[in-house]
Amino acid sequence: MPKKQINPKLISALTGRELDSISPSPINKDLGGKYVKTIIDRKSKIEPIFQKNEMMMQCKRCGQKGKYDVGLISIDIPEKKEDIDNTIRQMTGYFRCNHCNAGGEWEDSSEVLMLSIMTLLDPDEFSDLCQIGKMQLYDGTSHQYATDGEEHLLQKIAKDPNDGFIWNRLGNLYQKGGRPELAMAAFEKSIEIDPKQMESHYSIGTLLSEVNDNQQAMHHFHQMMLTAEEYKQMDAENLRELLSFGLHVAFDIFIHSNGKIPLFPTTDVLLSFGKELDGETYTLDFEIHPDDLTSFYPIAESFMGKRVNEIPKKKRIKTAASLFKGKSK
Structure with missing residues (x-):
C-alpha cells in the first residue's frame, strides 16, 4: 500500500x-x-x-x-x-x-x-x-x-518551537509542493503559536475558500485584517498587496453569500481584539472593481493603520491612519 x-x-x-x-x-x-x-x-x-x-x-x-x-x-x-x-x-x-x-x-x-x-x-x-x-x-x-527544505525548516523549528513565522514558511513550502493538507497543518500550528501570524490567517482563509468552507474562510480573513496593523514580518507595500489579495477573496465570498457572510469583522470580533470602530459603521468611500486588485488598496491601507505611512506618498492611495480607535491589545 x-x-x-x-x-x-x-x-x-x-x-x-x-x-x-x-x-x-x-x-x-x-x-x-x-x-x-x-x-x-x-x-x-x-x-x-x-x-x-x-x-x-x-x-x-x-x-x-x-x-x-x-x-x-x-x-x-x-x-x-x-x-x-x-x-x-x-x-x-x-x-x-x-x-x-x-x-x-x-x-x-x-x-x-x-x-x-x-x-x-x-x-x-x-x-x-x-x-x-x-x-x-x-x-x-x-x-x-x-524534503531537504523541510528538514532545514524543521531543524529551525526544533531550535525555536515558538516561532510562528517559521511554521508559516514551512506551510508555504508544502503548499508550493502540492501538499495542501500538510500546508494546512503547518499554518494551523503557526496561528496556535502566534494568533497574530497574519500571513497564516491569509493562507488558511485562501485554502478554505478553495474548498468552499466560506464561513471559516471569512473568519480567518477577518483575523488577517485585524492583525495587519501590527504585523512586522513584511514591508508595507507587500503587506498591502497580501491584504488586497485576501480582501479580494473575502469580497467574493461576501457577494456569493448575498451578504450573509459579513465582509468585515463584526463588533464582537473587534472587541475581542480590543478595537473599536472610529464611527458607527465601516466608512469606506470608494468603489471596488473585482478585476482590479488595486481597487482593494484603499481598504487594505485602512486596515494597515500607521503602517500605511511606510509606503511612499506617491504610491499611497489614502492617508487615513486607521479605521479604529485605540490600539490592539
Whole structure:
C-alpha cells in the first residue's frame, strides 16, 4: 500500500511526541488540526501552484522506482564550465518514497534529464515545467528537494518551537509542493503559536475558500485584517498587496453569500481584539472593481493603520491612519 508521504519529524514537531513513538510512515490522521480533514476530503478542488509534472524517479535508499509529481524543476547551472557536471536540478514538488517513505536522495530518470535538455535548448517552451535558475527559501538557503527544505525548516523549528513565522514558511513550502493538507497543518500550528501570524490567517482563509468552507474562510480573513496593523514580518507595500489579495477573496465570498457572510469583522470580533470602530459603521468611500486588485488598496491601507505611512506618498492611495480607535491589545 502506498505511503501517505508524511515526515515523522513533522508529526513530532506538530504534536510534541517523541520521534521513536511515531510510525516511520505516518497517516493523515496523525496531522491533527481543525481543518486538515476538510482539505484532504476536498483536495481535488484546490488549484495547485505549479502544473502537475509526473516523472519516474528511483529512490536511492530502497532502490524502488515510482511516478512522482516533482513540481517545477529549476536547473541551477554552475558559472564555471568545468563544474557543469555538478549541475543541480531543484524540484518544488513535495514527495517521499512510496515504498520506504524516505525523502530526498533520488536517481534522476531519463525523463528528468530529457526535460532538462529541452529546457536548456528552448527555455520558454517548457517554462511551466522547468526553468533555468536557482530557488531559495526565505532565509537565502537553497535545497535540491522540497524534503531537504523541510528538514532545514524543521531543524529551525526544533531550535525555536515558538516561532510562528517559521511554521508559516514551512506551510508555504508544502503548499508550493502540492501538499495542501500538510500546508494546512503547518499554518494551523503557526496561528496556535502566534494568533497574530497574519500571513497564516491569509493562507488558511485562501485554502478554505478553495474548498468552499466560506464561513471559516471569512473568519480567518477577518483575523488577517485585524492583525495587519501590527504585523512586522513584511514591508508595507507587500503587506498591502497580501491584504488586497485576501480582501479580494473575502469580497467574493461576501457577494456569493448575498451578504450573509459579513465582509468585515463584526463588533464582537473587534472587541475581542480590543478595537473599536472610529464611527458607527465601516466608512469606506470608494468603489471596488473585482478585476482590479488595486481597487482593494484603499481598504487594505485602512486596515494597515500607521503602517500605511511606510509606503511612499506617491504610491499611497489614502492617508487615513486607521479605521479604529485605540490600539490592539
